[in-house]
Amino acid sequence: MDRKHFLSRSLQAAAGMALAPSILRAASSTAAPGGEGLRFEQAPLPYPFEALEPHIDTLTMQVHYGKHHAAYVKNANEALAAEAVPATSAEQLFGTIGAVSTKLRNNAGGAWNHDLFWSSMAPGKGGTPLGKVGDALNGAFGSFDKFKEVFTGAAMSRFGSGWAWLVVHEGNLTIGSTPNQDNPLMEVSELKGRPLLGLDVWEHAYYLKYQNKRNEYVAAWWNLVNWDAVAGRLG
Numbered sequence: 001m002d003r004k005h006f007l008s009r010s011l012q013a014a015a016g017m018a019l020a021p022s023i024l025r026a027a028s029s030t031a032a033p034g035g036e037g038l039r040f041e042q043a044p045l046p047y048p049f050e051a052l053e054p055h056i057d058t059l060t061m062q063v064h065y066g067k068h069h070a071a072y073v074k075n076a077n078e079a080l081a082a083e084a085v086p087a088t089s090a091e092q093l094f095g096t097i098g099a100v101s102t103k104l105r106n107n108a109g110g111a112w113n114h115d116l117f118w119s120s121m122a123p124g125k126g127g128t129p130l131g132k133v134g135d136a137l138n139g140a141f142g143s144f145d146k147f148k149e150v151f152t153g154a155a156m157s158r159f160g161s162g163w164a165w166l167v168v169h170e171g172n173l174t175i176g177s178t179p180n181q182d183n184p185l186m187e188v189s190e191l192k193g194r195p196l197l198g199l200d201v202w203e204h205a206y207y208l209k210y211q212n213k214r215n216e217y218v219a220a221w222w223n224l225v226n227w228d229a230v231a232g233r234l235g
């Protein structure tokens with residue numbers, strides 16, 4: 001990768017971070033057949049496919065972003081066009097997700113969750129967060145190590161496909177998980193809150209490199225967590 005390309009990707013990443021809540025950008029003004037409405041857009045990956053090596057391998061990133069995530073976005077938009085949903089933002093849609101098709105629920109969740117996931121990682125990150133995130137985690141969980149332990153537990157105990165989350169709910173930081181592509185913004189979700197950090201524990205997120213060893217994937221992922229992005233969401 002040449003320097004110019006790198007700078008351009010870095011600027012995209014910086015721009016993406018500044019607009020963090022606009023992972024809710026899903027509300028685009030693109031006109032749909034039959035009228036204007038909510039449409040999802042796949043945000044550019046804020047780093048090259050190979051940037052997360054060795055923790056997440058290049059092929060996994062290519063397939064995960066280029067195929068899985070792209071398909072969620074395409075299928076969510078197909079369902080939105082077919083179902084005449086009145087929501088104009090992703091949050092609004094998730095707040096009434098019990099009223100739409102399973103196709104829309106699964107794919108809208110997949111579209112949104114992955115944008116959060118990509119922007120929650122960056123090469124050369126990880127470590128222990130300082131400042132307000134560090135303080136908030138210490139306050140809620142006692143220590144950063146304890147937070148990691150509880151979050152890892154949520155990621156490991158989610159049976160089958162799903163996500164582990166750190167959310168803020170009614171002023172409190174909470175950890176939990178959701179099945180499939182559900183997220184804590186969905187009215188149907190047992191875990192409720194505004195996501196600060198999400199970890200994809202679908203096998204498609206790690207199987208090529210880690211096979212059945214989800215624990216090794218989760219352990220490696222901590223080296224990529226972009227605490228600056230989490231701080232931006234914490235507000």
Ligand code: MN
Nearest residue numbers: 068200202205
């Ligand atoms: Mn995924």
